[in-house]
Amino acid sequence: MGVLVSKDSRVLVQGITGRDGSFHTKLMKEYGTNIVAGVTPGKGGEMFEGIPVFNTVVEAVDETGADVSVIFVPARFASSAIFEAVDARIKLIVAITEGIPVKDMVSIMRFAEDKGSRVIGPNCPGIITPGECKVGILPASIFKKGRVGVVSRSGTLTYEIVSHITAAGFGQSTALGIGGDPVIGTRFVDLLELFRDDQQTEAVVLIGEIGGSDEEDAARYIKETNYPLPVFSFIAGRTAPKGKRMGHAGAIISGSSGTAQSKIESLKEIGVKVAKIPSEIGRFLKEEFDAG
Amino acid sequence: MGVLVSKDSRVLVQGITGRDGSFHTKLMKEYGTNIVAGVTPGKGGEMFEGIPVFNTVVEAVDETGADVSVIFVPARFASSAIFEAVDARIKLIVAITEGIPVKDMVSIMRFAEDKGSRVIGPNCPGIITPGECKVGILPASIFKKGRVGVVSRSGTLTYEIVSHITAAGFGQSTALGIGGDPVIGTRFVDLLELFRDDQQTEAVVLIGEIGGSDEEDAARYIKETNYPLPVFSFIAGRTAPKGKRMGHAGAIISGSSGTAQSKIESLKEIGVKVAKIPSEIGRFLKEEFDAG
Amino acid sequence: MKIHEYQAKKIFEKVGISIPKEGVATSPEQAMGVARDIGLPVVIKAQVHVGGRGKVGGVKLARTEEEVKEFASMILGMDIKGLTVRIILIGQAIDIERELYLGVITDRGSNRPVIMVSTEGGVDIEGVAKKTPEKIHRFTVDPAYGLLPHQAMNLAFSLSSEVKETRKIATTLQKLYQAYIVADASLAEINPFVLSRDGNFYAIDAKVVLDDNALFRHPDYEKMRDFTHTEKIEQEAKERGLSYISMDGNIGCVVNGAGLAMTTMDVIKHFGGEPANFLDVGGSSDPQKVRHALQFLLIDEGVKSIWFNIFGGITRCDDIALGLVSAVDELGIDLPLVVRLIGTNEKKGKKILAESGLDIHTVETMEEGAKTAIRLSEGRK
């Protein structure tokens, strides 16, 4: 089980012959991900690590029935690659690429709505359903199959927290990073909904950071839907200065909105336990499940 | 009954204070059409013939619940007016205006699809459900309530043929012109479907002309759906020369397509009686209903 | 509005489509100057608003200055399907490796732009569509997003498997779509789109049809008008609010509405007559228009009888009658006049005619009108 990707996912790699694409295709394949096709315009007909390469996504889909695509295409061409995946009716598109113009993402999201595709990212580490399928660049070794759903706006911070979850004796149903840009395809609320409907998931860890109002929206959603699963959270950036972009375009406190304080308070108010330091997440889970 | 417009239609006139708009608003009102509002930007708050005028369509809809709009706005501003009506969720928009750029209509039709509006026209005489509602510029006197649905690509030719239908003793359920432009909002096939589902309509008269392939499409539709009502047709332009635009942008035989011959044959092939001269339509109806 | 090849190429050039070096000329001397600037050999092409100029000698390859002069003299003034060549295009001769077809057209069926591409460039594309439809690849554009890069690329891969070529073709397709959009065209076509032996792509021939309804947004296009004699008359009629097309017959018709005007012609033919024209006076009630209509009718000396077929709606019959009476008077028309007036203010109109003292054959139906007009036209020279 888990959400979005599983052993049944048929994964296409866009930019499979590029530097990052080829490296991570090998790692994903090693993990057991069912990679059925790659796309690099001009290399159609070739093979890469036993995987057929196509010129266009529509051909790849026609020939292999791919239903998940992961984007390793460089920033300048990445938006066109995502458009192509959406147009070919790929249901789930995981955009790893960093640096895609925000305006392009605005158009892509409009197009994806029209066509019924879900985009994760861009500028994200990907998604893993441990023991089944890894799509992206997450380090496989720290993950373990289990009952905690993990969703994060960050990359390495996710690994940090997942390592505490695993160390505390809990595995993950699915873990993913949703990306650090202002305009992203999938948000906390979407994942909360998916995790709620997943049999395997018994708790959700929500890793937020400064910027935007995704955490506040999640808090509202948890309250309004009387969310049935326990949710634990960590918010990065309590010491971040106002008006400074902390690494990626989404992490910026602009004016009075987007502070860690606002997010932490919104979550605490509705009963979500918010960790002060990453290791606390492990403790929270132990308390929850040792008591229950 | 009838289709699309009825005594329950709440009609808005866009361009109500203009030359054509004001003249035909009076005639429509005389006919008994329930005109609830008018729009002319800058004249919001005024009254015209007892009808409240608004600055914007969205206000007019909010205040009066208008659900049909008729466009008398001059060509340069007409596309914006139709966009506005669609955006305000007007369900039926009848565009009388002639000379709207085709590219604008392409965008409008895409927008209307998104929002769920139906557009009739542009460059059309409008629609009438005799005895109930007239929206447009059709001369009221020739129409009579009855059982024949009339749909036409033309204006005065419609009147000619309706007068024969009426003279032959038959009334009309609804009669309308769908417009003479290459890109129009509603086509023969749409009307055939509506007339089929209308209790009052027992036969359909389809008035075509050279250009495009609407008549051929209608023939295919009639055949494929095993259309339950008798359909009679007249096609104008048997003697029209190739490559010459006959009056409006839609009526042109380009290359080998769009000839009257092709249309007539397509219809005859599937058993539709095609009149050689307009008066024959009256005779066809008599034969049909006197026999039945 | 149809425009010439060289004008279409100007529109293409603005969006960055590469065209061969070229220039226009209206005299052999000018042609030689242009050819000198470009460098020999050059191709000389007649600029006329009809297809098939190549088959009748309207396109020539000139290898020497003498040939430029010779062919330019030959083509200028040439008659192609009734049109006189007044402008020629002198273009760099391209060494052709392959010829493709690229086109964008507004599709009436889908209400959307459709891109068409084919490896069978350089020939009549309608012929290809009929004989080998599988050789034409179509793509319907969603106007909300335009032609997206990958869509252009997918089309390009149906023309070539070389990624270098497909990128160039895809880019050109996007530019062609852009030209179609910015020009408010109903058709924009490159045929052939040529790959030269030295590896470059060129739009060798270009066709653009502009949407008349959108010309108000392009005041600069007005100067591209180049009407034939017939088109000039039609345009003059249009400027007076009339839609007029000359035909070969002898019965002049004045009708309100395009559909009814076509039907009027059909009915005349049905009863064995020959219409002299299509003439739609439109939906207005301006008596002046009737006079203009008759003036256009009378340009055609073959007209032997005149039939007014008016179904009043917005058009009021009394206005038509008034216009008719004064025009016949002013213009001194002595042809037989058949008049059918029906609809709005019908009685008033008939009364005006009756009281005018003119010799008018009033009829009640189209059939009667057609038969009467035919009968009256017979026996007249």
Added chain:
Amino acid sequence: MKIHEYQAKKIFEKVGISIPKEGVATSPEQAMGVARDIGLPVVIKAQVHVGGRGKVGGVKLARTEEEVKEFASMILGMDIKGLTVRIILIGQAIDIERELYLGVITDRGSNRPVIMVSTEGGVDIEGVAKKTPEKIHRFTVDPAYGLLPHQAMNLAFSLSSEVKETRKIATTLQKLYQAYIVADASLAEINPFVLSRDGNFYAIDAKVVLDDNALFRHPDYEKMRDFTHTEKIEQEAKERGLSYISMDGNIGCVVNGAGLAMTTMDVIKHFGGEPANFLDVGGSSDPQKVRHALQFLLIDEGVKSIWFNIFGGITRCDDIALGLVSAVDELGIDLPLVVRLIGTNEKKGKKILAESGLDIHTVETMEEGAKTAIRLSEGRK
């Protein structure tokens, strides 16, 4: 990327938004020349990348040439919130009747552009949004269609009921949206949009924030960069693939990943320490980057201890260790070094450190790392 008011106005001018006559100057003499060209009175405005310049005397109305000279001298070189004014804008003084606010921003919630307008122009719009939210009218644009004319008109009617004014406001809104689109902006704002006493509209002040991700499409924007000293350092770091922001504390951090880097700062603070910086070396494994990172850290003389917090994923711990060892050597660093290496090639990395002979405090967890770095920073000057 932030740009100056005068640069934003250039972008606005290109799409046809009307702005007052104006010019920039970097000296009082230049300012007088500009003022002469424009005609007195003029407004002199400091060009700095922070708000609130008016409150501290960075905006002055000059009625005479003497005043131009006086105020220009006063404002040039002025310190506004830590930034030195080096450029001033001299603009035609407009006789103000009414001040409106017009803005377009990319909204993260809806993933769409949002138009905001208000009758409360000329003041801090965030303040208006807080105190009187009903005075701000918002409209979410569907990116598939852009801002349609009637939508701009509907917004304009919320600012005025005079149709002449609403047409001008609506047109400006459409142009503002166009500017936002063509410039790949994340914010485009006119505040105030002024109706002058003689009935014209002007964009008196302008703000545009450009999307850094899209700058590759606008090579011409590069010359608009005007960094403060701090921003320059941040930009230099960025060019080396690092994300660096200087802070007030004394513990220098080198982290991979933005979220983890923020958390590292938070954890230091949690245990009572003060981070000297945010520093993200990104996802690469280039040992060179480690050296660059340390170089940036050392610009800050307040750093008393250095903490490497690396969670290997794509980043490999051995690469980090190699880079660290060689950099410490090359740069001659004698500050206490705390290193946490975990994840990909962790063992290899630890081995390299152990064998290096460097005095490194190896830790296993973030807590331990923070505590150690704090302890080691204490007592050092």
